[in-house]
Amino acid sequence: DEEMEQQRLDMLARNGDRKMNSADEPPESLLLKDGLGPPRDSIGLLGFTNHPGGSDSEDKKVVARKKQKKRHSKEFGEDGEERPREHPFIVTEPGEPAKGKKNGLDYLFDLYEQCGKFLEEVQQIAKEKGEKCPTKVTNEVFRHAKLTGAGYINKPKMRDYVHCYALHCLDMEQSNALRKVYKERGENVGQWCQACYYPLVLLARGNGWDIDDLFNRNEKLRIWYVPAKLRHLCHMERIKHGE
Amino acid sequence: DEEMEQQRLDMLARNGDRKMNSADEPPESLLLKDGLGPPRDSIGLLGFTNHPGGSDSEDKKVVARKKQKKRHSKEFGEDGEERPREHPFIVTEPGEPAKGKKNGLDYLFDLYEQCGKFLEEVQQIAKEKGEKCPTKVTNEVFRHAKLTGAGYINKPKMRDYVHCYALHCLDMEQSNALRKVYKERGENVGQWCQACYYPLVLLARGNGWDIDDLFNRNEKLRIWYVPAKLRHLCHMERIKHGE
DNA sequence: AACCCGGGCGACCATCGGACGCTGGTGCC
């Protein structure tokens, strides 16, 4: 059980790998004006520049990840249709179009709405066929989206930003404010993405630490799995704040 | 799509493998007095003594099932604790104790209540640990039951009789009547188990063919997955009855 | 004791939810 807690910490920490430049580290106000905001790293989201030095005997199973090989044939046609990668997202304010070969956050959030539509189609089809009817965005929904022409939608992308969409749904004011601040600072998408966790943890605190309930009560959010990272952050804060 | 329908039929049919003795085939009244009851096999539950002769080129993937080896060491102790198999169920009337080395149906249904309790424990634990909280009887619940001393509970057993428990929950009158009839006939558990499907299909019909809704509205049933076979039977009947 | 019926549940499988880091697109100099 203690061992599991350590694994969870490791997992959460890994995200801190993204380079942390201490020189121009943003002030705490980044977390938005509330006096509630703990100092930047107090819940373990950042820091841990690398594996915590303490226990190097703890190789465990977390280590060995097999080398991934992308075929990406490059050599002539091969089979059919290699989709070019989508343009990266940049932090934009609401209504602001993305400049250059980039996509804005309004577009990102629209993708979630599209998935909702695809889910409804999958549900309709399932009911007609007398098959089990999903209540969440499942692999089947992503498959259906891809086959139905939305090849630009895929599971890992949508999973990466679920919590950002959650903030957008649960507190658009705060979501918009966060976008504005991060845009003006010139922060990259990764930083903004990380920053979205905090306001959500605060929202969860105001809801008796029940993040699942927060998701389930919201019409748009109900169909998305609560990201494990968000759930664990809420848990850790609850413990730290003394239940 | 047509191919899938065929696979479904195959699957449903396989159950008919249980020897069908045409000599002493029970009369249609077996289905209980309602005039609604179609003739015994009209929804494809039985019959299909073996693979439909039509397409033998259709080896597909349905065929190759690997040889199962049960270790069942037999040779002295080996490791620890080989649980003896539970006594088989027999059809009993409500309140009737099972004779001989058998278990009665009241006991069977109690197992489902026990699983409900184990689920509640797992939910409590999950909430305390800030982990995802199951709403259904999952593998985790079976694991918890086994570890917590209910070694006589296991997944395939509980799955085998979910629809019987469903009938018990949704229409105890009819469930009790069915038990009585099958008991008096001296039918075995397999026959009774099969017979439980029909009343449920009828119940579903009275609920706009929505079997999931029937499960979800019932306090006790909500935690059990709707068996695929039951869902498909409802679907086939809906189609046959002209939507 | 020998036999056969029938069903308990071990073990398997496709697919799921979930995660991570390799490529390679992109902007800057």
Added chain:
DNA sequence: GGCACCAGCGTCCGATGGTCGCCCGGGTT
């Protein structure tokens, strides 16, 4: 053009829901 940054998403993985039929318990002869 060359390079460094960084994030899209291919690909992997443990575990899940679901299933089937082997093996043997049990009643009968």
